[in-house]
Amino acid sequence: MKRIYVNEKWCLGCHLCEYECAFANSHLTDMVKALKGKVIHPKIRVEDGGDVHFAVNCRHCTDAVCVRSCISGALSFEDGMVAIDQNKCVGCLTCVLVCPFGAIMPAPEGGVAQKCMLCTDNLTGEPNCVRHCINNAIVYEERD
């Protein structure tokens, strides 16, 4: 299955991917309209520490601890992707606590968790962070 891989060596810490993520999930087609004057809540986060930068989003783990620990069945596997059904989520945030990558976070609207769905849940249809990364530091590809 195709997955998102982050190559720390090439990540510049520009944070562009965060904005592209927020834009994709705004469900709007005009970035300015979507993001101007707003505080963004992207599902990808760039970690910076001195000269080291890397983007963190859901790894779609094969044996995902979040799926195993979800008390309401809101998290499940869909074709290898770890998917969240926010209608089922009760907002206990157990997944937020157990994800070793910090890749699930409370949604800004409150009451539920949010996570990367590989942009299958918005208009772009393919990971927008990957498409716009300026240095191929995030890739979406098949690996063994």
Place this chain on the structure above:
Amino acid sequence: MNLYIQPEYEVVRDESRCIACRVCERQCANLVHSFDAETGKMKSDSTLCVNCHRCVCVCPTHALKIVKSDDTYKVNGNWSNQTINEVYRQANSGGVLLSSMGNPKEYPVFWDKMLINASQVTNPPIDPLREPMETKLWLGKRTAQVKRDKKGKLINTLAPQLELKAPILFSAMSYGSISYNAHESLARAAEELGIYYNTGEGGLHKDFYKYGKNTIVQVASGRFGVYKDYLDAAAAIEIKMGQGAKPGIGGHLPGTKISADVSETRMIPQGIDAISPAPHHDIYSIEDLRQLVYSLKEATDYKKPVIVKIAAVHNCAAIASGIARSGADIIAIDGYRGGTGAAPTRIRDNVGIPIELALAQVDERLREEGIRDEVSIIVGGSIRSSADLVKAIALGADACYIGTAALLALGCHLCRTCHEGKCNWGIATQRPDLVKRLNPDVGYKRLVNLVTAWNHELQEMMGGMGINSVEALRGNRLMLRGIGLTDTELSVLGIKYAGQSM
């Protein structure tokens, strides 16, 4: 007192589009952009901007542009703003003005004053998509003699040759002046394309020995990084006598660019300026040059062609004639528009001659003297497109060096501040956080794309002329016509005027 000088370019931000993502701020090594937390808005300081367009390219909402400032001194046909500012700058600093990349002055571009022929009716054009169209070629001496052994079998007397799949090579750019990632991109692209890149005078990084069969190593006046393994690793060896951007002077790599890795590769101390002398101190005549050519051949078992590179200067035809007799296999000529990582501005902008004229004269002289087959000719110094390439070959070149065009493919936006070492595109810098911006996986593909595209265009133009191999285009000046040129220019170029028949 340092007089304030108004910046030549201004950063303009469209406030209605800016989403304050701060990507521009993070990507500008010149610290032009900043975020004002109080107003929640971005600010920029144009005095620090070098117009490299990095921020413009990465801004997700296309909110930025860089414009030429309309601030002006009292308009003066003789004293342009730039000329005046240069005087101020020198009065401020007392120093020599430094520049990089090629000569930007508005001298005539002869490539743009030559037109290419096409076949009509009597000799049909060739469709490169349907018929063979050869762009493969060899560089080296073509003076083999027919000799047979006792059994009558042919003995190979051909001097060593460089085989190229397209008549293009990446010009000499040293590790030090450009980054590790830029070198890796060039090396990998050369390998995939079946062409060559050139180490310049900076030695060969230990990681890149594996690209040896696509590498030309340079031996310059500073002899940086030259030793047996370096020569052995390469496909060919280039003796650098001169460079188009700065004929008559040597190189100067500032200590700040000499990192531990660069120091190891060049075999010089870290952090101390590397100066390569103007002359080779062992070459003061063609006879001396011949000694170096043969020393290098001897050291490498006569298995590799030796290139001698000179800058295009007034007397280059005679110099080339000497080089052709020195034992060299290939002559490389670099025109006055060739790029550089750093050169004194006055030299870059005023010394040397256009490559078009130099090439025409060298080719003609070698033909007249019957020694054109002794050497192949590579020209460089601003080959900007496949059209320039076609014209260069028709004027007499065997192949072309591309440097600036290759850097453009890697992202360079010709801001011409390479000498400051803060290249925002990760090319002309050794700062690890900036070098990282050029991912060779991306870079090498862009180079491969560029050369592949040019090669297609070359094939199409050759097909139009009814010519099916670069070998048949070489020196075919009847395929060129001048436009807007004087009689003298036409005679120097050795071409007819548009409208004159065969």
